[in-house]
Amino acid sequence: xxxxxxxxxxxxxxxxxxxxxxxxxxxxxxxxxxxxxxxxxxxxxxxxxxxxxxxxxxxxxxxxxxxxxxxxxxxxxxxxxxxxxxxxxxxxxxxxxxxxxxxxxxxxxxxxxx
Numbered sequence: 001x002x003x004x005x006x007x008x009x010x011x012x013x014x015x016x017x018x019x020x021x022x023x024x025x026x027x028x029x030x031x032x033x034x035x036x037x038x039x040x041x042x043x044x045x046x047x048x049x050x051x052x053x054x055x056x057x058x059x060x061x062x063x064x065x066x067x068x069x070x071x072x073x074x075x076x077x078x079x080x081x082x083x084x085x086x087x088x089x090x091x092x093x094x095x096x097x098x099x100x101x102x103x104x105x106x107x108x109x110x111x112x113x114x
Contacts, residue, residue, distance in 0.1 A: 004076050004077075005076070005077040005104060006074065006075065006076055006077060006104070006105050006106070006107045007074070007075070007076075007077040007080045007081075007102050007103060007104055007105060008072055008073065008074045008080070008102070008103050008105050009072070009073040009074075009080050009083070009084055009100065009101070009102050010070055010071070010072050010073075010100070010101045010102070010103070011024075011028065011070070011071040011072075011073075011091075011098055011099070011100050012050070012068065012069075012070055012098060012099040012100075012101075013025070013068075013069050013071070013096070013098040013099075014050075014066050014067065014068060014069060014096065015044060015065065015066060015067045015068075015069045016066045016096075017069075017094060017096045017098065018094075019090050019091075019093075019094060024069075024071075024094070024098075025042045025069055025071050027090070028040065028042075028071045028073070028087065029042065029071070031083075031086070031087060032073055032083060035079075035082075035083050035086070036079075037073055037074075037075045037079060037080075037083055038074055038075040038076075038079075038110065039073075039074050039075070040071065040072065040073050040074075041071075041072050042069060042070070042071050042072075043069065043070045043071075043072070044067055044068070044069050045067055045068035045069065045070070046067070047067075047068070048067075048068035049068075050068075050097055050098075050099065051097065051099075074105065074107075077104070080102065081102075084100070084102070088100075
């Protein structure tokens with residue numbers, strides 16, 4: 001059995017970041033789905049800050065909160081790299097900042113449901 005390398009692309013941003021008129025995290029999820037990526041998960045943080053922002057935290061009385069968000073994209077390394085090349089111009093053109101990491105991962109089990 002040939003073993004292929006897998007990677008996870010992590011994008012750290014804010015829940016209020018947008019690409020054109022779409023929320024950044026929605027844009028990434030829909031774009032990844034179109035590209036046939038194995039999986040994407042979006043995590044919303046309760047507190048955090050970036051290199052050019054103030055500390056943001058969740059408060060029950062705020063209707064629209066600027067909170068940290070992490071978007072994780074996982075697939076074969078080659079596919080993750082190709083996907084990043086497609087979205088990187090959009091990330092670079094965003095008015096707000098973000099942080100993008102890519103790490104190798106060992107996938108122990110990937111089982112589709114019925």
